[in-house]
Amino acid sequence: MRQVAIAGIGKTPFGALAGRDLLSLAVEASRKCLENAQVAASRVEAFHLGNFAGPSFIGQNHLAPYVASGIGLQGVPATRFEAACASSGAAFFHAWAAVASGVYDLVLVTGVEKMTSQPTPKVAEILASAGDLDGEIRVGATFPALFAMIARRHMHQYGTTREHMAAVAVKNHANGALNPDAHLRKPITLEQAMAGKPVADPLTIYDCSLVSDGAAAVLLAPLEIARDMAPKPVRVLGLAQTSDHVALDRKDDITVFPAVRVAGEKAYRMAGVTPRDIEFAEIHDCFTIAEIVAIEDLGFVAKGEGGPYTAAGCTGLHSERPVNTSGGLKAKGHPVGATGVGQLCDVVLQIRGEAGERQVGRNRLGLAQNLGGSGATAVVTILGGE
Amino acid sequence: MRQVAIAGIGKTPFGALAGRDLLSLAVEASRKCLENAQVAASRVEAFHLGNFAGPSFIGQNHLAPYVASGIGLQGVPATRFEAACASSGAAFFHAWAAVASGVYDLVLVTGVEKMTSQPTPKVAEILASAGDLDGEIRVGATFPALFAMIARRHMHQYGTTREHMAAVAVKNHANGALNPDAHLRKPITLEQAMAGKPVADPLTIYDCSLVSDGAAAVLLAPLEIARDMAPKPVRVLGLAQTSDHVALDRKDDITVFPAVRVAGEKAYRMAGVTPRDIEFAEIHDCFTIAEIVAIEDLGFVAKGEGGPYTAAGCTGLHSERPVNTSGGLKAKGHPVGATGVGQLCDVVLQIRGEAGERQVGRNRLGLAQNLGGSGATAVVTILGGE
Numbered sequence: 001m002r003q004v005a006i007a008g009i010g011k012t013p014f015g016a017l018a019g020r021d022l023l024s025l026a027v028e029a030s031r032k033c034l035e036n037a038q039v040a041a042s043r044v045e046a047f048h049l050g051n052f053a054g055p056s057f058i059g060q061n062h063l064a065p066y067v068a069s070g071i072g073l074q075g076v077p078a079t080r081f082e083a084a085c086a087s088s089g090a091a092f093f094h095a096w097a098a099v100a101s102g103v104y105d106l107v108l109v110t111g112v113e114k115m116t117s118q119p120t121p122k123v124a125e126i127l128a129s130a131g132d133l134d135g136e137i138r139v140g141a142t143f144p145a146l147f148a149m150i151a152r153r154h155m156h157q158y159g160t161t162r163e164h165m166a167a168v169a170v171k172n173h174a175n176g177a178l179n180p181d182a183h184l185r186k187p188i189t190l191e192q193a194m195a196g197k198p199v200a201d202p203l204t205i206y207d208c209s210l211v212s213d214g215a216a217a218v219l220l221a222p223l224e225i226a227r228d229m230a231p232k233p234v235r236v237l238g239l240a241q242t243s244d245h246v247a248l249d250r251k252d253d254i255t256v257f258p259a260v261r262v263a264g265e266k267a268y269r270m271a272g273v274t275p276r277d278i279e280f281a282e283i284h285d286c287f288t289i290a291e292i293v294a295i296e297d298l299g300f301v302a303k304g305e306g307g308p309y310t311a312a313g314c315t316g317l318h319s320e321r322p323v324n325t326s327g328g329l330k331a332k333g334h335p336v337g338a339t340g341v342g343q344l345c346d347v348v349l350q351i352r353g354e355a356g357e358r359q360v361g362r363n364r365l366g367l368a369q370n371l372g373g374s375g376a377t378a379v380v381t382i383l384g385g386e
Numbered sequence: 387m388r389q390v391a392i393a394g395i396g397k398t399p400f401g402a403l404a405g406r407d408l409l410s411l412a413v414e415a416s417r418k419c420l421e422n423a424q425v426a427a428s429r430v431e432a433f434h435l436g437n438f439a440g441p442s443f444i445g446q447n448h449l450a451p452y453v454a455s456g457i458g459l460q461g462v463p464a465t466r467f468e469a470a471c472a473s474s475g476a477a478f479f480h481a482w483a484a485v486a487s488g489v490y491d492l493v494l495v496t497g498v499e500k501m502t503s504q505p506t507p508k509v510a511e512i513l514a515s516a517g518d519l520d521g522e523i524r525v526g527a528t529f530p531a532l533f534a535m536i537a538r539r540h541m542h543q544y545g546t547t548r549e550h551m552a553a554v555a556v557k558n559h560a561n562g563a564l565n566p567d568a569h570l571r572k573p574i575t576l577e578q579a580m581a582g583k584p585v586a587d588p589l590t591i592y593d594c595s596l597v598s599d600g601a602a603a604v605l606l607a608p609l610e611i612a613r614d615m616a617p618k619p620v621r622v623l624g625l626a627q628t629s630d631h632v633a634l635d636r637k638d639d640i641t642v643f644p645a646v647r648v649a650g651e652k653a654y655r656m657a658g659v660t661p662r663d664i665e666f667a668e669i670h671d672c673f674t675i676a677e678i679v680a681i682e683d684l685g686f687v688a689k690g691e692g693g694p695y696t697a698a699g700c701t702g703l704h705s706e707r708p709v710n711t712s713g714g715l716k717a718k719g720h721p722v723g724a725t726g727v728g729q730l731c732d733v734v735l736q737i738r739g740e741a742g743e744r745q746v747g748r749n750r751l752g753l754a755q756n757l758g759g760s761g762a763t764a765v766v767t768i769l770g771g772e
Binding site for chain 1: 387433438439441442444445446447448449450451452454455459461462463464465466467468469470476479480483484486487488489512515516517518519626627628629630631632636644645648758759762763
């Protein structure tokens with residue numbers, strides 16, 4: 001296997017982008033990425049598109065050649081990867097494998113979702129299709145309801161509190177306020193977060209990520225080739241994609257994401273590092289409880305300690321282990337298919353030292369964790385500077 | 387790159403299968419495949435699911451872990467690949483790359499679609515989402531209309547006739563009648579085909595493929611490992627996936643599928659063979675004209691000769707170059723996401739000598755061609771016996 005690097009990144013702002021369609025978003029992020037790497041479109045050998053539900057959101061399917069043609073890629077394999085909210089994480093994982101194993105040198109991976117043109121009830125219905133339709137959704141569950149059950153059980157088993165979850169929201173809003181590409185740039189207080197409008201008890205509006213439009217792209221290349229390219233290459237040191245049951249009721253313990261745990265273990269082993277070595281991370285906080293569960297399952301803290309650790313400020317921007325310096329899905333936004341690659345762009349910005357006002361000091365080794373559904377897909381990636 | 391083989395195949399019947407859901411179809415084909423290869427589910431290292439529009443047809447998204455869990459696969463990367471009607475061709479292409487390059491040994495590739503639970507107008511709308519929504523579909527085009535334009539132009543440029551297209555239908559119906567797993571097992575006469583109810587002039591009901599339910603699966607393994615397994619391994623000698631514009635109006639000449647031409651050239655070069663060497667083929671006859679265009683673009687005949695060649699009987703079951711011995715999409719059926727892998731299963735059956743009443747004599751080297759939309763995706767695969 002060859003060593004692989006991210007040789008270029010590009011993204012659009014995330015937000016409710018009226019007047020922007022899926023194609024223009026995906027093309028903008030992709031072209032910015034090629035420009036960032038100073039690579040002509042004609043050199044790209046394969047195109048991987050991460051997209052969750054374009055056909056449902058905008059009516060257009062067969063999106064990979066549709067976007068590839070818009071970018072100006074010609075004739076290359078153009079394939080859409082779908083793994084719910086981990087769609088572009090999965091697209092990246094398969095691109096890494098193809099470059100590492102020598103199938104291609106340059107692969108462009110773009111994630112995109114256009115969500116805000118649908119009314120909220122329709123958005124909720126489309127998102128719910130990533131759960132188990134017969135067992136969960138048709139009996140009335142939505143994703144906020146599923147994560148509310150996870151939160152309630154976590155509170156019961158470990159003493160996690162609503163304050164712990166609110167602390168995740170406060171931190172991510174504070175970080176998002178420093179990110180010019182974030183959907184929400186509005187700091188909030190703990191009091192505000194605690195007084196949020198209920199969505200699915202115990203989760204309030206401040207515990208839920210945003211419905212956003214946006215796109216993000218990365219260019220993968222063998223490290224040796226990336227070293228001759230314009231930006232400082234960022235190495236893919238470890239990664240894994242794993243799966244689990246879609247339905248929560250098939251799981252022994254809903255306070256654990258086994259797919260995240262296994263993907264993390266595999267990624268650490270591949271990178272030759274331990275959870276302690278990870279200096280900062282982008283975590284899939286589709287709900288505040290998801291960030292708490294994930295930092296436990298990734299071994300940043302012991303099981304049950306995620307809430308107190310966050311409330312103590314240990315994941316803040318200038319703390320021992322910054323989590324979601326971008327603002328996370330909570331404040332940066334969550335255009336589903338763009339989220340996985342968007343996280344990678346944010347880790348790359350930190351490693352390159354280009355994160356502006358939210359730049360962290362210890363920026364050599366970062367991790368991104370992308371989750372599909374209520375844990376049926378996980379992709380964990382560890383990136384490092386040279 | 388390692389040599390790769392198909393070590394097992396499995397499929398459900400194709401048809402209007404009332405009472406069968408997507409999950410049960412995908413699980414049946416996958417389990418039959420593992421049983422055929424005599425491999426335990428626990429040995430599978432990755433799961434690739436080809437599916438075009440499950441979320442639109444049945445409301446369930448995040449289908450790869452959903453099906454993987456049903457099969458009994460545990461924790462493996464489970465990813466859905468979408469490339470319109472070439473979805474499972476694309477899933478297969480990426481699985482081949484992963485096995486050839488040593489990322490995995492055993493990858494299960496399953497294609498599935500459940501279409502018949504939706505009323506016909508809804509099916510037409512879902513299929514149309516694989517075309518260009520803004521440029522083609524919203525102004526009234528459907529896939530029969532797009533292929534009718536291709537047919538009309540082919541008739542104009544090359545003198546192709548309705549009889550030539552009807553000859554494709556007659557042949558494929560005759561072959562389908564010999565296939566116990568085919569959707570339609572009803573031979574038709576040229577007179578019947580010529581008198582078919584019009585769909586989009588010049589295409590009649592006999593020029594259009596079927597709306598079907600079904601699933602198909604193949605297990606990929608390195609040749610060295612496949613040799614120790616139960617069935618005779620069938621080697622993947624050459625393959626390629628390519629892309630082109632989604633919208634027909636972006637093309638210089640709509641009587642050509644450039645993606646098929648390029649994929650064919652790449653696959654021939656990789657296999658070290660010429661079009662003349664191909665003994666039989668499964669061709670993507672979503673419409674009769676598509677089979678004519680494809681056998682030209684694959685170099686079986688010169689451009690414009692596909693119609694006369696077919697009408698002369700040269701692609702019949704016991705002719706010089708049997709095409710669609712399974713009955714093709716026209717008679718075997720076209721459960722969109724299952725079609726690409728279904729074609730591969732049929733080529734494997736011929737190479738193994740297990741094709742029953744439709745077995746061909748020259749069965750050493752076969753080709754499968756899978757098309758997405760009106761030509762924006764193509765996957766061409768050449769398989770051979772040892």
